[in-house]
Amino acid sequence: MINDYLVKSCQTVKCISEQEHGNSEMVDNKLAKHFIDYDAYLKRAKKEFETTIKTELTVTASLDDFKLVKTLGTGSFGRVVLAKHKTKDMLFAIKLMDKDHVVRTKQVQHTIYEIRLMAAYKFPFLITLEYFFKDNVYLGIVMPFINGGEMFTHLRTLKKFDEQLAKFYAAQVILAFEYIHYLGVVYRDLKPENIMMDKEGYIKITDYGFCKKIDEQRTYTLCGTPEYLAPEIIMSQGYNKSVDWWSLGILIFEMNAGYPPFYGRDPMKIYEKIVSGKYHCPSTFSRPLKELIGNILQVDRSKRWGILKNGAKDVKSHEWFRGLDWDAVFQRKVKPSYKPRLKGDDDTSNFDVYDEEPLRKASTEMFPDEFAKITL
Numbered sequence: 001m002i003n004d005y006l007v008k009s010c011q012t013v014k015c016i017s018e019q020e021h022g023n024s025e026m027v028d029n030k031l032a033k034h035f036i037d038y039d040a041y042l043k044r045a046k047k048e049f050e051t052t053i054k055t056e057l058t059v060t061a062s063l064d065d066f067k068l069v070k071t072l073g074t075g076s077f078g079r080v081v082l083a084k085h086k087t088k089d090m091l092f093a094i095k096l097m098d099k100d101h102v103v104r105t106k107q108v109q110h111t112i113y114e115i116r117l118m119a120a121y122k123f124p125f126l127i128t129l130e131y132f133f134k135d136n137v138y139l140g141i142v143m144p145f146i147n148g149g150e151m152f153t154h155l156r157t158l159k160k161f162d163e164q165l166a167k168f169y170a171a172q173v174i175l176a177f178e179y180i181h182y183l184g185v186v187y188r189d190l191k192p193e194n195i196m197m198d199k200e201g202y203i204k205i206t207d208y209g210f211c212k213k214i215d216e217q218r219t220y221t222l223c224g225t226p227e228y229l230a231p232e233i234i235m236s237q238g239y240n241k242s243v244d245w246w247s248l249g250i251l252i253f254e255m256n257a258g259y260p261p262f263y264g265r266d267p268m269k270i271y272e273k274i275v276s277g278k279y280h281c282p283s284t285f286s287r288p289l290k291e292l293i294g295n296i297l298q299v300d301r302s303k304r305w306g307i308l309k310n311g312a313k314d315v316k317s318h319e320w321f322r323g324l325d326w327d328a329v330f331q332r333k334v335k336p337s338y339k340p341r342l343k344g345d346d347d348t349s350n351f352d353v354y355d356e357e358p359l360r361k362a363s364t365e366m367f368p369d370e371f372a373k374i375t376l
């Protein structure tokens, strides 16, 4: 039966009736002030974003400007490499994307959009673009080097986070999602592997490969990681930012439990569990935590917190977050209770070790430069 869910259908999607308000509790004055200030901030940020996203992406560096040090991670289109800028004496992480692969898999436009987004996002918990280059072998996306490694690594080492720490990370994801959604974009790939930790202990969300501008429309693409997929994606229903809120519920559960709420070896079994909406919280979870997760992990989107009439405000004013100073988190004024252990700025001990491959040399005979024809 689950296979049927995965077959893309052309069903007409019913409009979701919004519940009036998910959170009936009183919002305190500080939180009310944060809501007003943050709304004003988002409006300003959107104006800036809309100007920058239209600006043509220009080549601002070349591979020769950097000395490559070591591979930090691998992905579907290549690898991310630690690199030292030869003249500036600064470290960066360069995502070297194999153009051949991008072109062959017809991901050119998609990739261009990913890079443009990275150039346009200006947000404390989102990774941003420092430089961009291309030759006829690679696209080079140069980012700040976030040396604390992936949240995934820390979660597996610590087994689980305590509720205070999980709350601190969840708050940053929520602020970032509010920003992304306000710009009319859905993120669609939240998971501990895509959350980097900086040396101070704050997070940076990476990998905009699945980001999509949908504004108020719906999209149907099946993408994401099995454990983090929302039921509406599995059931081939049209979806929008609802899927990001679902994945936040999964992340909050996983950070506190050390494992996700719906898991199994076989993705099909995971999907069956997700669409059933049944999961079990460990007894160590506090009552407010269980309630918040229950409010977000609602298969029925007319009940899912985050997409009700008051949007993110319902989640932010939930009892689990009581006492959290959202402005102080946003301004990075809260002292994190956990910091990645680092011996220096170039310490890569928080990253796995990868086999190094020699770089392919740029040559005019390699293959036609399809990217050259397209305005970046």
Ligand SMILES: Nc1ncnc2c1ncn2[C@@H]1O[C@H](COP(=O)(O)OP(=O)(O)OP(=O)(O)O)[C@@H](O)[C@H]1O
Pocket: 072, 073, 074, 075, 076, 077, 078, 080, 093, 095, 127, 143, 144, 145, 146, 147, 149, 150, 193, 194, 196, 206, 207, 208, 209
């Ligand atoms: N700015 C950064 N600083 C340090 N490490 C990074 C940075 N960006 C990415 N990485 C590392 O490289 C890995 C792969 O990066 P990324 O997810 O962007 O690649 P990808 O090709 O899009 O992967 P995927 O196949 O998951 O889409 C990350 O999981 C992380 O470990």
